[in-house]
Structure formats: C-alpha cells, structure tokens
Amino acid sequence: MPDLTALATSLSAQGALASEFLRQGGPVIWLIAALSVLTLALILWKAWRLALLGAWSGGRRATRAVTLWSAGQRAEADLLLEGRKSCRAVLVRAAMQALSDPALPPEAAEAETTRVAKALLTRARAGLRPLELIATIAPLLGLLGTVLGMIAAFQALQEAGSRADPATLAGGIWEALLTTAAGMAVAIPASAALTWFEAVADRLRHEMEDLATRLRTQGPDRTAAPVRHAAE
Template identity: 60%
Template sequence: MLTDSAQFLDRGGPALWAIGALSVCTMALILWKIWHLLRLGAWRGRHAEQAVALWQIGRRSQAVALLAQRSSLRARTARAAMATLMQRDADTAREECARIARAGLAEARSGLRPLDLIITIAPLLGLLGTVLGMIEAFQALQDSGARADPSALAGGIWEALLTTAAGMSVAIPAALALSWFDSVTDRVAHDFEDIATRLFTAPVPTPAQSVPTGMSPENAPPAPDVP
C-alpha cells in the first residue's frame, strides 16, 4: 500500500508530495482543535447559566460556589466577573471581566490561523503543480516533433491536473472545519457578552428578606446573599 501511495504521489511530482504532507497536517490540526475546544469546555455552559440565574436573584455566594471547581470558558469568565463585582467597583469589574473574556476567546481561537493558511496554500500548490506539469508535457510535445503521441500528451496533462484536484481536496475540508470552529468561537463570544450584561445589570440584593405575615422566621425563605 505504501508503494502504491508513493507511486501515486510521484505522478504529481514535488507539488503533490507537498500537498500530501499538508493533508496530514490538516487532519492533525483539525483533530487537535476539536480536542482543544472540548478541553476548554466550548460546548459547556449549563453551570455558568445556573450561576448567573442565582446571581440575578441575589444568591451571590451560591453562584460563586457553583463555579468554584468549573474550568470551562463561560464559567471562568462568569466567576471572574462575580469575584470582581463583590470586591471592587463596577467599572473595574467590567474591565477585568473584559480582560478575562478576551483571553478566553484568544485561547479558543488558537490554531485557526494555520488552518486558514492551509486553505490558501493548498489550492495554490495544486495550481503550481498543474502549471509545472503542463510545461513538461508541452516541452515533451515540442521535442517529439512530428512523432508526437497524443495519448502520451493526454497522460501528461492528466497527471498535471491531478495536483489541482489534490489541492482542492485538502482546502475544502479545511474550509469546512474552519467555518465550524469560527461558529463555535462566535457562540462563545456571544455567551460572554450575555453573561456580562446579566451580571452587571443584576439588582443589588437587599440585606434581608422580609418575612411574610403569618410565617415564623424559622420557616421563612432564606435571605439573599449580601456581598
């Protein structure tokens, strides 16, 4: 099988070998990026949503405790915003939250630039291999003169066009993967904005919650947390 693969790559020349190496890098990069986003928790947001809901109804200590052991992107951003809101003024907390969010987005978008570069380079390598192959085919036609074999010329052109197809076969999956990863990071950015808006616009909890008439203090609902 390795011999057949080597013979196939030899038909396209150095350009096809370069595209073959690029295809391996593309597959490795896509698999790594999926693992990386899973590790960052790019698809996890349930605990952050629950913590924000607790924060909005005044249970701030419970909200912070819920995110204490969470390491997803949304949980880290929400926890940083909550911690700074409880310790500093709103403007400082907003700047700190924005800093954490920018760092999280940069981490989520890492590795996308090489994928974008592959999308650009792979078709160009294919086109380069085709042009070089066409040059060799027509040089052979010129050297053969009147004894030119049309089948040999067609075979040379076919092998030259092979690199263009190979380049596109690498660029198309890479473009699809990049579009998907962009949509994931865009969703994370949207959730960051939503979390920050809900936290910073939440009403300040009152020190104590009034006990309804006819209910003893022991049976009264717990008061909201006070920062």
C-alpha cells in the same frame, strides 16, 4: 484466514496506488500531502481544545450561577463554579469576583471582566489562522503543480517533434492535473472546518457577553458580602 489475506492484499494495493500517485504528482504533491496531514492534526487538536473549553457543554452551570448571583446567593454561585475550567464558568466567576470587590469601581470591574473574556476568546480562536492559510494556499499549490506539469508535458512534445505521440501528451496532462485535485481535496475540508470552528467561537462570544451583561444588570447590591474566593 482468507479475510485477513484479502485485507492485506487490499492494503498493499492501496499503498502501491498512493505511492504511484505521489510519484506522478512530483514534488508539489508531496507538499500537498504534508499539508493534508497537518490539516487533519489541526482539526483534531482544535476540536479537542474546544471540548476542554466547554464549547459543547451548554453552559448550564454558568447560567445557574448567574441566576443564584442575581438572587443574592453569592456564596452558592461561587461554590457552583469552583474548579470549573469551561470558558463560560471561568468568565462568570471572574466577573462575580470583580463585581463583588469593594476596591474596584464599576468601570474597573467591567474592564477586568472584558480582559478575561478577551483572553478566553483568544484561546477559543487559537489555531484558526493556520487552517485559513491552508485553505488558501492548498489550491494554489495544486495549480502550481499543474502548471509545472503542463510545461514539462509540452516541452516533451516539442522535443519529440513530428514523432510526438498524443497519448504521451494526454498522459502528461492528466498527471499534471493530479495536483489540482489534491490541492482542492485538502482545501475543502480545511475551509469547512474553519467555518465550523469560527461559528463555535462566535457562539461562545455571544453567550459570554450575555452572561456578563446579566451579571452587571441583574446582580445584587455591590455593598453586600463579597464572593468567597477559591484561595480562602
């Protein structure tokens, strides 16, 4: 099977190249490699978490529930969101229950809605600080590796004295520069992912604020029958 043989040969060559790359980069390159694995894991985990929070679902069900609530159909609005786990649905249902509770004055109902919204936004923004840290320190680690490599290269040049070989110095310099390239290769996707996730979290915040405001300003009379709770 020539195709499998060629694939195995290619993978073996790439593995040898990666091993040589790590060896030439020194200890700093191993740390950057670990950061690259952590960055990939964080990006995948964050995308999965946002999907569970309904970040890309569009919030159509929550919007429909707000419309039903505004029309006075409280039971239908509550039933529409029952069992839903997206952040918009959780917020709208919590707001409806707080607004329909006769024991809560409007200020307390608004405070409860705000509390739930802050908790959901905290979940939506979880994991962003580590990505921000990686995007900041990865280039610095690369620069540190380069500086250490340059020091070692010039020390070797000094010890060689008049017998110094310029090719040896050039080889030491390009090996030192490997860490800078590796650090930037980790920092760029980490920074891009951070910007994307922050934009998603900001959009969720705006949409939840809009839904909560609509509930407060367009809702029916608070003296109407309360929303049916899930436990009932």
